[in-house]
Amino acid sequence: MVASSPHVEEHQWFAIVNPVAGNGRGLDEFPRISKLLREQQIHCEAVFSEHKFHAVELTVEAVRRGYRRIIAVGGDGTLHEVVNGLFIQQVVPPSEVLLAVIAVGSGNDWIRMFGIPQNCADAIRAIREEHSFLQDVGVVSYEEAKYRQSRYMVNVAGAGYEAQVVRCFNHLKKKGRRGRWLYTWSVIRSFFRYKPTGTKVWVDGKRVYNDLLLSIALGVGKYNGGGIQQLPDAVADDGMFDISLVRPIHFWHIIFRFHKLFNGKIYEIRHILRERGGTIRIESSPEIEVELDGELLGHTPLEFTMLRRAIRVVVSREFLESME
Numbered sequence: 001m002v003a004s005s006p007h008v009e010e011h012q013w014f015a016i017v018n019p020v021a022g023n024g025r026g027l028d029e030f031p032r033i034s035k036l037l038r039e040q041q042i043h044c045e046a047v048f049s050e051h052k053f054h055a056v057e058l059t060v061e062a063v064r065r066g067y068r069r070i071i072a073v074g075g076d077g078t079l080h081e082v083v084n085g086l087f088i089q090q091v092v093p094p095s096e097v098l099l100a101v102i103a104v105g106s107g108n109d110w111i112r113m114f115g116i117p118q119n120c121a122d123a124i125r126a127i128r129e130e131h132s133f134l135q136d137v138g139v140v141s142y143e144e145a146k147y148r149q150s151r152y153m154v155n156v157a158g159a160g161y162e163a164q165v166v167r168c169f170n171h172l173k174k175k176g177r178r179g180r181w182l183y184t185w186s187v188i189r190s191f192f193r194y195k196p197t198g199t200k201v202w203v204d205g206k207r208v209y210n211d212l213l214l215s216i217a218l219g220v221g222k223y224n225g226g227g228i229q230q231l232p233d234a235v236a237d238d239g240m241f242d243i244s245l246v247r248p249i250h251f252w253h254i255i256f257r258f259h260k261l262f263n264g265k266i267y268e269i270r271h272i273l274r275e276r277g278g279t280i281r282i283e284s285s286p287e288i289e290v291e292l293d294g295e296l297l298g299h300t301p302l303e304f305t306m307l308r309r310a311i312r313v314v315v316s317r318e319f320l321e322s323m324e
């Protein structure tokens, strides 16, 4: 193991700031965040990410330089990149780096699980308190351009309709569309355009599904889609994925039960089935796409495995108390 380089103090933080997170909130809020960090005496070097995957590189470099405390200032995509950087670097085990999030993204789903405040001032106070938790990390193997690739996930993965929603959302954003209803519009538009596919799912070696499937979500965390509790029973350190399988469903059926998506009662919708396991395989004909933590990757066949308690994250005191 390489010791911290002499110019980085033990308690110094490295902040990776995504200026485009939350439609520019990252950039707009940065002066205030910087001031709040100073007020809380959190010594910090801050760097802006300049392009997609830059946060991966910045993380690798920060750990190499001796940083053992990193703050991701952004949304779930920024956190996803930082965590992937933690697994790419070879200097220390990923869990030796303390990771905190100041959420300035659009969805901010990861923080919901751990009771981290949306409000920057409160989030920074939580960082100061340094309550930490070892959470599981999923490893996903997927296919892209005929090659097998793998990536780490920190919150929720979705395949099928869920990935189509992300594709549609990204497409509309690229076309310059903005606004708080853009995601909802992507959800509705994709619902009518996406066709369920014949899908097989194996959990821990046992085939649990072989039928038409609209969507599947696998979670270390509970929330995706900006507050939907798609995996309400997920536990972030049990070494297992919670899985929700969504069979083909009529639009009106879901609309009348819409509140159940948000109140933890999603499995009361009879088209949604729950599974749980440590290794998952998904095959589909035709192929379906997969998104991880809101980032679109490749397609089936997919294999998921879990790394137990693999990263150390700053959480709220309330969350830790709820786990006791």
Ligand SMILES: Nc1ncnc2c1ncn2[C@@H]1O[C@H](COP(=O)(O)OP(=O)(O)OP(=O)(O)O)[C@@H](O)[C@H]1O
Pocket: 018, 019, 020, 021, 022, 023, 049, 050, 051, 052, 053, 054, 074, 075, 076, 077, 078, 079, 081, 104, 105, 106, 107, 108, 109, 293, 294, 295
């Ligand atoms: N300077 C940059 N220019 C363009 N894209 C960037 C830049 N820095 C980071 N990115 C990319 O911005 C994307 C969105 O970031 P992020 O997910 O953190 O924000 P968000 O989409 O607003 O939040 P959420 O995922 O919580 O909804 C990521 O895919 C990241 O790779």
